[in-house]
Amino acid sequence: MQWWRRLAWEAAALRRSALRAVREPGRERDTLIQSLKAAAAAILAWAVTDWWWESPMALMAPWAAVALVQSTVYRSLVSAVQQVAVIGFGTILAAGAAAATGNTTAAMALTLPVTVLLGSWTRFGTQGIYAPTTALFVLAYGSTSFADVGHRLLDTLVGALVGIGVNALILPPVHLRDVRAHLDWLPHETAELLHIMASGMERGYERVDAERWHDRARLLHSNLADLREARVWTRESYRFNPGHHLRRRGPALPPSDVDAAWERVTHHLMSLTRLLADAAGRTPSLRPPHADALEPLGALMRRAAVASMPAQEARERALSEAWDAHGRLKAQVIRKDEETATSLGGFVAETQQLLYALEPETNDADGRHDAASDRDGTTALPHG
Structure with missing residues (x-):
């Protein structure tokens, strides 16, 4: 009877695709x-x-x-x-x-x-x-x-x-939807991962949790290759296309330097989740963070989750609170023994780079930290 289940699943998937093609714009309708x-x-x-x-x-x-x-x-x-x-x-x-x-x-x-x-x-x-x-x-x-x-x-x-x-x-194809889909998916998935990681810091996490977070961070990073390919398709779909000026395209796409900013975000997320995995389990290679370090680490991740979303006012406040949490975490490094300080130093460095990657292009009013574009010549993550 297994083949019957498989056939029923395929039939249901085909029906869903057909309904989506009729009801809403998307890949199914384009096909x-x-x-x-x-x-x-x-x-x-x-x-x-x-x-x-x-x-x-x-x-x-x-x-x-x-x-x-x-x-x-x-x-x-x-x-x-x-x-x-x-x-x-x-x-x-x-x-x-x-x-x-x-x-x-x-x-x-x-x-x-x-x-x-x-x-x-x-x-x-x-x-x-x-x-x-x-x-x-x-x-x-x-x-x-x-x-x-x-x-x-x-x-x-x-x-x-x-x-x-x-x-x-006849309806010459213009590929815009995939780029927008990737650019919408990245901040939402990043925010969800950071929220999950923050909850793990609050309740205490295991190595298996950190390994799962690392897998999700790698998926985020690999999605950037799909985003770059989607941009190539978009540029190609404009070439020799007599109808793209007549098609409604919606808001203009963010420039391609946004991709580089997201690459920095996902890179530091991968490094951070790898450090968390290395500091957990029965035989960790790094000293596990103490409970007093998990609180500011969790608060930082929760506020960074908000900062990864495109709401301008909420992002600025969340970044300010994330930097405050980072300061509390950083202050603990000098109070710990060498092994713990080594572990905490890694968390401090990666979270600092993550927050810089999430910075808007302008500096904060109080001048406590520069935007990433001013600090190292790379593009910070624009929103809105």
Whole structure:
């Protein structure tokens, strides 16, 4: 019965995706739109080459068109050049091999190693597979005459132009949602992690707790790679896109230097959670923090959680209170023995760097600490 449960789960997931595609903007709707555009491009290309021109190689047009409704207009153009090139090469090479050998099997033996090797060249991306498949179709169906080769290349070109045109003129894709989603997710997830860590300081934490926090901090850090990739997609989706100026895009995206600021935040979170793990367990490599150190450490993390969110007024007050807690923690270092001072010193250093990373770009009014951008030349975390 296990496969029934799996099938039911898949059916439920498919139903949820279909409902989201209909009810709200998102990846599911974008996928649905691109799928419908690809189908429309294939039908239009078929109508032009089969119904209007009555081409004997009409299949090549919808085959090319459906593959060229890509995730961006720029990607459609690049893929079109790649596809036409590999199909043309596969067609001409196969026809030439057939003419030279007069035998289909011998022609395949000559053609396929070359076209498969060409298809593996990274310059052709996902379109490389069309080189050997085209050669196989040419040889298997015996369409090696000059007229057949000409029709195949012309119909491929028509399909490519139709695919590009449909993608560029009908709701051309602009990738903004993923960047906003990552930039919304990072502060909320950071705040949640810091709140959980603060609760752990208040009740007393175990090594397993710190290891779990470290895993979440690493996930935060790895999300930055997804954010950078989303920005690349956004920039690419503007290239050669005739419709992006007509689309409602909402508020402008924060500049890319925000990514560097979040990278500093997540880096120090990873280091802090690693220190907490090293100072816990049966055989800690660092002296566990005393109870009197856990209170300011927990207060600092709770206020830092508020400071990671975009509410300007609450952030400034939270940062001030976090720095007060940091001062109480720092004062304990000189009162402890060497081993405890070593452990506390690590916590003081990492939390100080974390607070600097969360600083707004302007200095605090009382001048107690500089903004990170003034202190070390890096960008502080902007909000709002």
